[in-house]
Amino acid sequence: xxxxxxxxxxxxxxxxxxxxxxxxxxxxxxxxxxxxxxxxxxxxxxxxxxxxxxxxxxxxxxxxxxxxxxxxxxxxxxxxxxxxxxxxxxxxxxxxxxxxxxxxxxxxxxxxxxxxxxxxxxxxxxxxxxxxxxxxxxxxxxxxxxxxxxxxxxxxxxxxxxxxxxxxxxxxxxxxxxxxxxxxxxxxxxxxxxxxxxxxxxxxxxxxxxxxxxxxxxxxxxxxxxxxxxxxxxxxxxxxxxxxxxxxxxxxxxxxxxxxxxxxxxxxxxxxxxxxxxxxxxxxxxxxxxxxxxxxxxxxxxxxxxxxxxxxxxxxxxxxxxxxxxxxxxxxxxxxxxxxxxxxxxxxxxxxxxxxxxxxxxxxxxxxxxxxxxxxxxxxxxxxxxxxxxxxxxxxxxxxxxxxxxxxxxxxxxxxxxxxxxxxxxxxxxxxx
Numbered sequence: 001x002x003x004x005x006x007x008x009x010x011x012x013x014x015x016x017x018x019x020x021x022x023x024x025x026x027x028x029x030x031x032x033x034x035x036x037x038x039x040x041x042x043x044x045x046x047x048x049x050x051x052x053x054x055x056x057x058x059x060x061x062x063x064x065x066x067x068x069x070x071x072x073x074x075x076x077x078x079x080x081x082x083x084x085x086x087x088x089x090x091x092x093x094x095x096x097x098x099x100x101x102x103x104x105x106x107x108x109x110x111x112x113x114x115x116x117x118x119x120x121x122x123x124x125x126x127x128x129x130x131x132x133x134x135x136x137x138x139x140x141x142x143x144x145x146x147x148x149x150x151x152x153x154x155x156x157x158x159x160x161x162x163x164x165x166x167x168x169x170x171x172x173x174x175x176x177x178x179x180x181x182x183x184x185x186x187x188x189x190x191x192x193x194x195x196x197x198x199x200x201x202x203x204x205x206x207x208x209x210x211x212x213x214x215x216x217x218x219x220x221x222x223x224x225x226x227x228x229x230x231x232x233x234x235x236x237x238x239x240x241x242x243x244x245x246x247x248x249x250x251x252x253x254x255x256x257x258x259x260x261x262x263x264x265x266x267x268x269x270x271x272x273x274x275x276x277x278x279x280x281x282x283x284x285x286x287x288x289x290x291x292x293x294x295x296x297x298x299x300x301x302x303x304x305x306x307x308x309x310x311x312x313x314x315x316x317x318x319x320x321x322x323x324x325x326x327x328x329x330x331x332x333x334x335x336x337x338x339x340x341x342x343x344x345x346x347x348x349x350x351x352x353x354x355x356x357x358x359x360x361x362x363x364x365x366x367x368x369x370x371x372x373x374x375x376x377x378x379x380x381x382x383x384x385x386x387x388x389x390x391x392x393x394x395x396x397x398x399x400x401x402x403x404x405x406x407x408x409x410x411x412x413x414x415x416x417x418x419x420x421x422x423x424x425x426x427x428x429x430x431x432x433x
Contacts, residue, residue, distance in 0.1 A: 169209060
């Protein structure tokens with residue numbers, strides 16, 4: 001019955017015009033720009049590129065385990081890149097075309113009929129803009145008022161609410177004694193699949209809650225943040241699909257945005273990147289408003305949350321990362337147990353979809369041994385050190401030809417991977433008593 005009510009509510013929402021917006025006119029900006037994969041040791045590649053003065057590029061992603069670095073260049077700099085003695089392959093020939101693949105392909109409402117199957121995943125047919133996600137969350141709260149609450153924990157620089165979804169079954173167990181699992185996405189604005197995957201995890205968890213009472217729904221609380229960076233995410237829909245940071249002012253005029261994942265106060269180091277750069281950390285910890293609001297919510301408003309698990313979703317490269325990000329010389333407590341659970345998550349995903357997610361410490365992914373500031377001030381390290389017993393960052397699909405621009409046809413497959421991983425995560429931590 002609840003499942004039927006949920007879908008009908010979503011359909012009515014669609015019928016009232018929550019259609020995807022028109023495609024933003026930003027494609028020409030990236031016309032004929034490319035993403036190139038360099039198949040070498042990432043540390044060596046980035047060291048050489050950092051000292052080169054004849055090439056302009058943006059780093060996209062890298063994998064120490066798979067030995068590659070992906071960089072974004074225009075045609076002129078692609079020609080310069082070919083002068084280096086590296087093995088290079090163009091994985092995205094035209095960024096404008098790749099961006100178009102991620103944009104909504106249907107201008108109709110979410111759906112035009114209320115006759116679909118009650119458990120339809122129609123919401124996940126396309127990526128959804130912020131206003132549609134917010135409306136969907138409101139519908140969930142209205143449909144499941146006993147177990148879903150949506151809280152606004154503050155306002156961003158552009159006055160958008162930062163929303164948290166709290167899912168909890170009514171229980172006689174004291175709130176402070178229940179274990180809480182936190183799942184976040186959308187910290188980096190361009191990583192749309194992390195947003196859709198948090199939404200899919202909420203959807204899947206509600207299916208579980210609608211079944212007979214079970215150990216997960218009885219003993220765990222959940223906090224979800226589908227869009228940790230509302231301003232940045234909205235900006236990727238209207239101005240620049242590849243924007244990463246938030247949108248607040250910095251100390252330099254016309255340089256906007258702080259990397260939220262470099263803004264937490266644990267081994268925070270000012271980034272070597274300047275205020276207009278993608279890795280800019282701000283001038284002090286918690287300068288990013290979203291990081292500050294999350295910190296205040298946890299430690300002032302809700303300090304009784306017994307946070308047992310933390311999963312932060314990002315893209316891309318298909319990795320399960322465990323602490324620490326700031327340094328490879330600092331060993332986390334219970335490292336053996338962290339690694340055991342990480343490999344369990346990876347194995348679960350492989351069983352679910354056949355996709356392999358490599359397991360490694362976050363410091364290697366962040367290249368912290370190359371530049372220490374690259375891994376400083378991360379949400380992963382902050383949550384692990386201060387609040388969560390188990391903490392991971394999942395870097396989602398893909399590891400191949402799409403990078404941040406994963407087409408919408410992969411929303412549901414990746415969502416199912418994340419849902420399976422969270423389910424395994426929950427059963428593991430409940431058995432560890």
